[in-house]
Amino acid sequence: MPHDADLPVSRPQTTYVVEHLRTGFIENGAGAGSRLPSIRRLTRELAVGRNTVIEAYEHLVAEGLVHSRPGAGFFVAERARSGQEDTIPVSLADVTSENWRLFEQDDTRLKLGCGWLPDDWREIDDLAHAIRSVTRQSRAGVFDYSPPLGTPALRTLIQQRLRRLGIETHANQILLTGGGSHALDLLVRLLIRPGDTVLVESPGYYNLLGLLRLQRANIIAVPRRADGPDIERLEALLLEHRPSLMFINSVFQNPTGTSLSAPIAHRLLRLAERHDVRIIEDDIYADFQNTPSVRLSELDGLDRVIYVGSFSKSLSCSLRVGFISGQPELIRRLVDVKMLTSISAPHFAEQVLATMLQNGSYRRMMERLRVRLARQMSATLALLRKAGWQIFDAPAGGLFVWTRHPDIESSQRLVAHAATRGIALSPGRVFLPEARDTPWLRINVAYATDARARRFLADPANDRA
């Protein structure tokens, strides 16, 4: 009879304590047999209720990670099948488990720290129309595998859209994927061998960091500035570490919300050429931008730059479509990886998206969305400034603000305070390759004008709702 180790933890505070113990003690700690903090100590240190701590310990005992000795306290358990743990680096847990809770349907917290649009912002009519139209008109869309590169009509539509960004490519140099993360994953698998050195931005997209850890890459981080990566530091890192690959999020970077400037793009490319580094340009927020700024793929002509785009952030997180564009030989090899690992991407989603690109409903939806997001961005920046938060750099658009409160040195504490007030935040450390605690935090502006968010942002140190 299986035990219930994976039953979701129902309360956000409990999740917080579970993850605090899991990542802070059990997985990175002193190993089997070590004593864990007492209930009293955790209650005080984490500013949560006694019952919350007890519930967290009960969960960990049920999971087999902790055992209790009556009268003596809680201890890290011996793990069954200990060989298994080695197959994923332990540090992976730092960027994973505490974030997945945000994806649960029954999570009623305000998702101020999440990376997607609120459900009530979604417009159903045009999308439902496209779904009905594909279902009626395309047996292939309903039943068949998508071709290896993806639906040809959609690739042509994407090619035309890229041209508007100044990126010239061929429809046969576009490979469709099941979203942006899937695109990054295919590239990671093709281009990175365990032990390879790769450059990322810090702070940067946490899922990418996890993905690189999963592939056992050697991760080197270049600081992200308001106008792109720190070029002086980048040059030094290129000389010292000789990476073969660099990841950059050019526009509305996750988590800082900043965009690459033209001069930095130019200098970055020159450095990449001199040091023979390939660049993966993650541009999944492209459609959130009113007027295109410069892209590396535009300057470089997709020679050493590989472009990643996505519609998952804008259209739907369920009907996921992303894509990669690059040199023909690269795309040919990516087809192998895509087919072996998933046999084509979801055909139905590709056809629904193609329908909406063709009839103009996607364009009109994005126009409305950009207006709404711009209003939220102004309101959020005003809220934050008024309450004394420091802003990394005011973004020109997109979803994210990277911010810190001068009185609070630990975003872990902020996350804990927010949890007691029904708000889900992602701690800043998940965006840092070294996963250390930081005062910085990513705020999703689409959620920031909710009354709960307003109260929290105005007085973040108060941990009683």
Added chain:
Amino acid sequence: MPHDADLPVSRPQTTYVVEHLRTGFIENGAGAGSRLPSIRRLTRELAVGRNTVIEAYEHLVAEGLVHSRPGAGFFVAERARSGQEDTIPVSLADVTSENWRLFEQDDTRLKLGCGWLPDDWREIDDLAHAIRSVTRQSRAGVFDYSPPLGTPALRTLIQQRLRRLGIETHANQILLTGGGSHALDLLVRLLIRPGDTVLVESPGYYNLLGLLRLQRANIIAVPRRADGPDIERLEALLLEHRPSLMFINSVFQNPTGTSLSAPIAHRLLRLAERHDVRIIEDDIYADFQNTPSVRLSELDGLDRVIYVGSFSKSLSCSLRVGFISGQPELIRRLVDVKMLTSISAPHFAEQVLATMLQNGSYRRMMERLRVRLARQMSATLALLRKAGWQIFDAPAGGLFVWTRHPDIESSQRLVAHAATRGIALSPGRVFLPEARDTPWLRINVAYATDARARRFLADPANDRA
């Protein structure tokens, strides 16, 4: 301006010659500068037209793999960015490129060698009804990420279905994936490190072989018999190679169509226990079976056996849903890999499937499908026997027959002959880990009573249509 290297090759014979050259000479051959066979020689050896060979060479020249010297012939080209090739083992090409052509929409050949149901067998009404119902009733299904484990209602329905196979598990020990290949991929990434030794069946599922090569696993093969793996050979291989993991396709094995017997299942599990090997039981053809036979997961109680199921083969290749069931700690770690590599599986497809499982339309569809497939299987076996084909073992159901013609020693030749007659076959060697040519071939019975297939099977050595 990009060149058109990845433009699809339009004619099947040309594809055949391109792949013959690519895998036989260019990628496994003597390296840059080597002379390639003359047009005359290829025309004779491959029994194809002169124009076909010329077109194939033109394609390879456009792709940059071959250069021609007027009057002297064709030569393997120096490759640009030669470092890139090393990131995927060259042998991968053996099981990939020539198969992807089958997935193209414009491929009008009879897909006698493919692994899925013919489009005109698909029943649209119930599926379209479920799509409309999800679109109307579930904003979450249309817009949101699926939770990390997948839609809870669907996991409960799958749990109930597994119980009917004698497999007891918990809904929280079921992880939904984007199909069976995605499920295998998640397991491969979590459980196999480069250089790890794994056991597969030979012949076996070619995508799995490619996936294992991609992960740089050390692949050891145990011969597949009519009742399962060759147990004596298996024991010797376990002693000699000490693999940590074994893959087995228990029911209607791909490509032999055979099913594991109860005594072999029992002996296999005892060996696995003695040698501490984990088993991944790929059971994606489960719903094609009328009366359940024994599964390893049933005998073992999902302790060392990990179960993989799928609805992609039965319901739709486009709306793909598969799943993994295993120990809670394994599932927890698989969630990390799933979220990092694709952020959830397609929610919409999960909800559509849940609707059809709930209202009984999936069950009724499968009942009709099994009757139809059983008829096809009888007819195909009769056809093959009448024409003198040797059958590996007559399957009790499912899609596949593994067969050879006594007069033809090379299934590569059979593939070439079939191509001239508008029929797509998969050569037997793609199912063998060592990728050597073999007389054996996989036939998909759903396509075998088409007039083109009947003529080909009756007289396979005739290469003129």
